[in-house]
Amino acid sequence: MLGLQYFSFTDLWSPLFMAFMLLIIGGYFVVIGPLSEKFEGAEHVSLGQKVLFVSGIAILYLAQGGPVSLLGHTMFTFHMLSMALSYLVAPPLVMLGIPVWLWRAALRVNPFRRLSFLASPIVAAVLFNGLFSLYHIPVIHDYVMLHFTAHRLYYLILLITSVLMWWTLIRPLPEEKGISSLKKIGYIFLNMVLLTPACALIIFAKEPMYATFSDPNAWAKAMGYCTSGDPSALLRAYGGPKFFNILDTTVDQQVGGIVMKFTQEFIFASMMGYVFYNWYKNENNNDDEQVLPRMEPADQNISQR
Template sequence: MLGLQYFSFSDLWSPFSLILTIIIAVVYLGLVGPYRTKLFAESTPLSIGRIISFLIGLFVYYMAQGGPVSLLGHLMFSAHMTAMTLAYLIAPPLMLIGIPGWMIQPLFRFRGVKRVLTAITHPMITVFMFNILFSFYHMPMVHDYVMTHFTVHNVYFFAMLFAAFMMWWPIVSPLPELHSMSELKKMAYIFANGVLITPACALIIFADTTVYATYSDPEAWAKAMGYCVSGNAEALLQQFAGGPQYFLLLGGQEDQQLGGVIMKVMQEITYGAALAYVFFTWYGRERGDDNEIEPTTA
């Protein structure tokens, strides 16, 4: 059970996050279902596959930042990196696939919205925005400060989520007309994201000692834990002697290195899937164009 048996249902499933997730899912299903034609006059039906994609992405994000994976991420650094991958590399593109353009178009009625959205989704901005925030977060001093300060933690994680959506936007945009990129440029964009995220992973994998106090110092760990489970820091330290070491299946340094490896491998798989998606979309369109050409006769 990886130590989860010591925590309550509320600790594991975060009822507030669960209720919020359910509300978002219900509102989404209403907008793409029975209320679609009433609220969006020029809308078209959304495929079941795209609806399922959004719901899976929403569920993945909840599990990573509100469910058991989130709690595990406070116990083991390797689980924390798994949660980061799920929340920022897997959930956003799945949700973007399920968001139709006609759901966003009405926002353009408000002055300046299209201009702002065009600016913040520009590939030259998005490719750096997410990777800088992500890499900066994994600097030891920054990570420990964010993890042990509740308000800063919430603001920073929301900023990374926003940046992650913007980072994926040029690849799976609900409104391709904002930034129409060729498939070749999309593949270069994905490759650039993979390169930019590598230094943060390397720092974690090749560190010769544990670098994060929240996974090595019992007091820092207890303070961070106090924000996601019931009970104060002193009670947690009394119940779990040694703090994070109580839960680790590996040594602290090995768990840290495993976390870096998990992040890098899952990032490679995710970006590899994105490259395949772009390539086969490109191939399918080119083949379709070729089939439309009428054969010449002598």
């Protein structure tokens, strides 16, 4: 299916990365379990939070080390799916799965306190969406995909900036002063708008933009970072990415842009609906809880008569 049968278990599942992610999950359960008594204000972590954390880590693994990652090197559609899962789906799940007392302990020893301004709403939104859009400029995208160190570093920076972008909406620390519901809606809308130009550029392109999905030699070199063996053997065996792509290269590129934009729109539209619902509910509760005016002494005398 989609050519996965041509690759080994190691190529498909990246055992080293799998082990690393399992260590993170194991460390999480050790910290919230046996070691929790060492943290000030530690409380029981609900099953829901545990499920959210493990789900977020699992999604991040599938997107960056599992079959979705490998398919992201053969079809642009899966590349964009991997990006959406990595930066729009996994981070909020992981953040919601971390208990408040653990966030407090982690931030207490944060060596980057002077860079806290990066988490401010406007800066975080511009940083993440700007870096994401910059990455999909063809010359930059192909350079990052063809240079292993740049690839890992850029993806790590994107992950960090996505966490900063989500911080305003998740607000892990309840004691932090958050923005109003109206500003949250504006913030969500800002993120939706900022990503639109990059997606539109990809969706409406009339020809392939990225060498790593159209040039056999560039594709083979990029594949060499996620598969074992000699990349040139891929060329001899399959001839290039078209062997695996079930769509025309340009159509695949357009579908990828649609997948990214649709995923973002769905997630942020859902978040906007949630924020608006809570805003509406709180406004109604405030109206219902208005205190009736007290009776003046004269009124009390009249009532006694």
